[in-house]
Amino acid sequence: MSDKTKLSKVKKRIAKDKIVFGLVCFFSFLSMIPLFLIIWNVVSKGYKNFNWRLFTEVAPSSMDALIAKMSGEPIPGGILNGITGSILIVGMAVLLTVPLGLFVGIYLSEHPKNKFARTVSYLTDLLQGMPSIVIGIIAYIWVVKPLRSYSALAGSVALTIMMLPMVIRSTEETLKMLPPTLKESGLALGAPYASVIFRVILPSGFGGIFTGILLAVSRVMGETAPLMLTALGASVVNWNIFEPTSAIPLLIWDFYNDPNLVDIIWSASLLLLIVIFLLNWIAKIVARRWKI
Amino acid sequence: MENITENKSNNQEEISANEPILKLRNLSVSYAPGKKAVNNVSADIYPNTITAIMGPSGCGKSTLLRAINRMHDLYPNVETTGDIYLKGKNIMDMNPMEVRRMAGMVFQTPNPFPTMSIYDNVLAGYKLNGIKLKKKEKDEIVRKCLMAVALWDEVKDVINRRGSFLSGGQQQRLCIARALALEPEVLLMDEPTSALDPVSTNKIEELLLDLKKNFTILIVTHNMSQAARISDNSMFMYLGDLVEYAPTRQMFTKPQNKKTEEYLTGIFG
Numbered sequence: 001m002s003d004k005t006k007l008s009k010v011k012k013r014i015a016k017d018k019i020v021f022g023l024v025c026f027f028s029f030l031s032m033i034p035l036f037l038i039i040w041n042v043v044s045k046g047y048k049n050f051n052w053r054l055f056t057e058v059a060p061s062s063m064d065a066l067i068a069k070m071s072g073e074p075i076p077g078g079i080l081n082g083i084t085g086s087i088l089i090v091g092m093a094v095l096l097t098v099p100l101g102l103f104v105g106i107y108l109s110e111h112p113k114n115k116f117a118r119t120v121s122y123l124t125d126l127l128q129g130m131p132s133i134v135i136g137i138i139a140y141i142w143v144v145k146p147l148r149s150y151s152a153l154a155g156s157v158a159l160t161i162m163m164l165p166m167v168i169r170s171t172e173e174t175l176k177m178l179p180p181t182l183k184e185s186g187l188a189l190g191a192p193y194a195s196v197i198f199r200v201i202l203p204s205g206f207g208g209i210f211t212g213i214l215l216a217v218s219r220v221m222g223e224t225a226p227l228m229l230t231a232l233g234a235s236v237v238n239w240n241i242f243e244p245t246s247a248i249p250l251l252i253w254d255f256y257n258d259p260n261l262v263d264i265i266w267s268a269s270l271l272l273l274i275v276i277f278l279l280n281w282i283a284k285i286v287a288r289r290w291k292i
Numbered sequence: 293m294e295n296i297t298e299n300k301s302n303n304q305e306e307i308s309a310n311e312p313i314l315k316l317r318n319l320s321v322s323y324a325p326g327k328k329a330v331n332n333v334s335a336d337i338y339p340n341t342i343t344a345i346m347g348p349s350g351c352g353k354s355t356l357l358r359a360i361n362r363m364h365d366l367y368p369n370v371e372t373t374g375d376i377y378l379k380g381k382n383i384m385d386m387n388p389m390e391v392r393r394m395a396g397m398v399f400q401t402p403n404p405f406p407t408m409s410i411y412d413n414v415l416a417g418y419k420l421n422g423i424k425l426k427k428k429e430k431d432e433i434v435r436k437c438l439m440a441v442a443l444w445d446e447v448k449d450v451i452n453r454r455g456s457f458l459s460g461g462q463q464q465r466l467c468i469a470r471a472l473a474l475e476p477e478v479l480l481m482d483e484p485t486s487a488l489d490p491v492s493t494n495k496i497e498e499l500l501l502d503l504k505k506n507f508t509i510l511i512v513t514h515n516m517s518q519a520a521r522i523s524d525n526s527m528f529m530y531l532g533d534l535v536e537y538a539p540t541r542q543m544f545t546k547p548q549n550k551k552t553e554e555y556l557t558g559i560f561g
Binding site for chain 1: 403406
């Protein structure tokens, strides 16, 4: 091969490299466009009603909104009932999920070869892929029917089922990444197993586990379908877990169905987006800080 | 046992005249039925000595060491048979947790507990066992143990910080302090310097020679010169058998067994 052909081959390869690199960048950029469009839409339409009232007043009735609209005033009321409802439902779901998820995660990471554990692990994956509406129906049958009422509790149960696989997986994966000698060196000090798990292993995996919980929360924060069948919604602030309760995504759905309230959708969505971004951001920081 | 008596009978040097602190009797460990990683080992370890366990990879030296603090109990498919007497008590009849407090262990990679401060790391044995101590006692233990591992001067001002910023060698010394805090009868060390640089290794070796005054040390090592430098007695293991157990000087100058000689001269390993 002459030097000339060698050189042209190299040039060709460099050109090829450049084209591939360009394509990768282009498609990465392309995939970000919807995200920016969503953010732009929500922010530009949502900031108008994004004020103190949004956090302090319950959702307006259709009539109030109509009157305000006719007289050219901003829509009265906010989404307080949705905010409190989301806090109640998601908070309770976290309380139900975390202990359960932690224990299952510990079990799976401790017995990776056990047949039962592997079955549980597989079923966890299946659960993760379960459509949320189906989970809503299950929670309806399990909780709403026996209690004969839609309730925040039923909503929490539905969200718990959705969060569980995420918390289990993140706990399991985090604990599996810890060096095995960490556990052994704890036990080598004559410490009981439980003490090593709770005082050495879990704290060491805190970053990963906490991140997993936060991401699971941000994931179910916007869930609507399972709540429609369980928490139903309410026009007042409710802290009773046995009563129907509203939530931010439920309000968004309500607003969508009411032409007079459409304007407030964007503010509610903006709040939801902010909360979810915040959770993700905190999760990132925690993951970085607590890296071991 | 045969090896030792044999050695004793036809050799000038003897391992020790004292009462042994640790007696291994017909100790076998198998990871799978019929496959013995340690095969019928008997030996006496004497107090205030350093005993090096040498041998090629997979010869069972770590397995032997881990049998002494019942680490194999953590894995249900590992089977340990035979007897181990620590200060006259058969540890095979004792609760493993109790045994592990009497036999401290230091691992290959330095592994201080990442979420605990240096102070708490030293006291981890007490904390994890739920043993309550007064502040004064705690301070005293921490100071004494960190001094014993020559770490006190280096960390006394940062004692409430986590140990993860320490160098590998410092971390390993912290792990030794953690093991010493429980005042174990024997200190089991599984290649404690193989993840460290030469300077840190040197420091740990000096430390071991110092600790020998108060503790009995068993050290698994790949490094023959390390064994020669610090140990009083050496075991040579091959394919699960204890091939030779003799005073280190003798083993390195006049090994009794052909396999030992081949290993020490680098013919295999």
